[in-house]
Amino acid sequence: MAGTVYLVGSGPGDPELLTVKAKRLLEEADVVLHDKLPGPEIIDLLPADRSEDVGKRAGGERTPQPEINERLVELAADGKNVVRLKGGDSFVFGRGGEEAEYLADHGVPFEVVPGVTSPIAAPAVAGIPVTHRDHASSVSFVTGHEDPTKAESAIDWEALAATGGTIVVLMGVGRLPDYTAALAEAGMAPETPVALIERGTWPDQRVATGTLETIVDGRDEAGIEPPAVTVIGDVAGTRARVLEFLENGAGADDRTEPTADDGV
Numbered sequence: 001m002a003g004t005v006y007l008v009g010s011g012p013g014d015p016e017l018l019t020v021k022a023k024r025l026l027e028e029a030d031v032v033l034h035d036k037l038p039g040p041e042i043i044d045l046l047p048a049d050r051s052e053d054v055g056k057r058a059g060g061e062r063t064p065q066p067e068i069n070e071r072l073v074e075l076a077a078d079g080k081n082v083v084r085l086k087g088g089d090s091f092v093f094g095r096g097g098e099e100a101e102y103l104a105d106h107g108v109p110f111e112v113v114p115g116v117t118s119p120i121a122a123p124a125v126a127g128i129p130v131t132h133r134d135h136a137s138s139v140s141f142v143t144g145h146e147d148p149t150k151a152e153s154a155i156d157w158e159a160l161a162a163t164g165g166t167i168v169v170l171m172g173v174g175r176l177p178d179y180t181a182a183l184a185e186a187g188m189a190p191e192t193p194v195a196l197i198e199r200g201t202w203p204d205q206r207v208a209t210g211t212l213e214t215i216v217d218g219r220d221e222a223g224i225e226p227p228a229v230t231v232i233g234d235v236a237g238t239r240a241r242v243l244e245f246l247e248n249g250a251g252a253d254d255r256t257e258p259t260a261d262d263g264v
Contacts, residue, residue: 003030003080005072005103007096009089009115012125013039014201017116022085025113030080033071037087037227039202046085065095069102076108087227088118093143093170119168122200122229126207127242130166135234138165144172144179144230155179161186166233173198173226177216183232188212193237198228209239 006025011017018026026032032046036055054063054071068084075082090096091112103110119141123130130139140160160167161183172179173196184190190213198206210218212232218224 001079002107002109003076003078003082005076005082005084005099005108005110006113007084007090007099007110008086008113009091009094009096009117010034010038010042010085010087011116012088012118012121012201013037013042013199015039015041015045017121017201018042019113019115021113022115025083026085028081029083031075032083032085033068033075034085035087038085039087039199041203042085065098069099072099072103073106073108076103086115088121089115092117092119092141118200118227119170119229122197123168123195123231123235125201125205126195126197127239128195128197128231128236129238130168130231130235132235132238135238136164136166138163140165140167142167142169142172142179144169144175157182158186161188166231166235169230169232171226172230173219173224173228176219176230180212180215180232184212188232192232193234195231195236195239196222196224196228197231198224198226200229207239209236 006029008022008025010022026046030050032051033054034043034046034051054068072082072084084090084099086094086096088094091114096112100110100112120130131137140163142155142160157179169179180194190211192212194210194212194215196208196215196219206222206224208215208218208222208224
């Protein structure tokens with residue numbers, strides 16, 4: 001009998017943010033195929049004799065997606081129950097949809113197990129709500145790394161700039177100058193707050209803050225690297241007040257701007 005493939009989102013990286021179901025499936029799986037994004041603490045929990053690293057990282061070694069698809073089918077055909085473990089949620093810019101289609105096309109039983117998605121969780125733990133009653137009634141999730149085979153970008157930065165809501169860009173550290181310039185050209189105010197959250201919820205999380213006009217310099221000064229999410233909009237400006245409360249208590253008068261490596 002064919003095994004089952006579980007497309008599991010691991011959350012943003014903190015092992016305590018694994019869902020109960022994800023944890024159970026990881027303990028029961030015959031094989032776990034994981035990438036790098038679940039985070040070091042979660043990867044360290046995986047049994048070495050039942051795990052395969054099919055990681056893909058910006059600028060690093062990559063396992064081609066067709067090879068991953070074939071490996072999932074091969075293992076299931078051998079009767080293995082397989083966890084395909086991804087960072088965040090596998091259906092949010094995680095290529096989980098492609099893997100689900102491939103498994104369906106090959107008659108392989110599969111189940112989707114959602115995870116806490118990083119474009120919400122990473123800003124949250126950094127003190128930034130992606131929506132706010134006073135600042136943003138909508139939020140848009142955007143990939144900073146589109147399929148390179150596309151003839152042209154499918155992202156309408158002009159429309160995004162006009163929404164007045166929050167924009168969260170995933171996998172966009174390298175292209176930060178491009179999309180901040182596109183938003184500026186579309187009319188977004190240069191003083192719009194922006195935050196970069198690197199390795200959100202990981203032990204070495206870092207945050208850089210600035211504005212649409214200054215964030216590229218802030219990224220370079222802080223040395224922010226992937227994986228990171230970019231939060232653009234007025235909600236990013238609420239972070240200083242949140243940190244003030246957490247660090248100094250309610251009613252503190254002196255507000256300090258968070259540093260690029262504050263780790264909060």
